[in-house]
Amino acid sequence: MIRRLAGLPQVWLVLFALAGAAAGRLLPFELPPVIRGAGFLLLLAGGALMLWAAAVMRAARTSFMPGQSPDALVTGGPFRFSRNPIYLGDVIALAGLMLALSAPAGLVLVPAFALLLERRFIRHEEKLVAAAIGPAYDRYRARVRRWL
DSSP: OHHHHHTOHHHHHHHHHHHHHHHHHHSOOOOOHHHHHHHHHHHHHHHHHHHHHHHHHHHTTOOOSTTOOOSSOOOSGGGGTOSOHHHHHHHHHHHHHHHHTTOGGGGGHHHHHHHHHIIIIIHHHHHHHHHHHTHHHHHHHHHSOSOO
């Protein structure tokens, strides 16, 4: 069960969010309301990006579940500027949450979270897409960056 949970990026997002909130409690620093508001907007933007990307994948009738081989190459919507908009949304949401919670110490975990996503999920998924899609994915990968 733990192995299955560890295979879900959402679980890692929650763990990093909890760790970031704890860091904010250990090293408290009250942010101005405008920064906290901007954090809330980032949190919403990250969530919206994730939903948009999932909707585009669903419309293309391909899986958006981590580790599953895709049925189609999706290059529209947010996939025009990022090969991994759902993971990008996760990172943006985590950064926004740390600001919204007035826990700037937790921001140090954001790059670590991005690195974990890349090494644990993205690299493996890119291999699956390359095997399933072939040269079309190579052309897409050459023109669209992994993150932004």
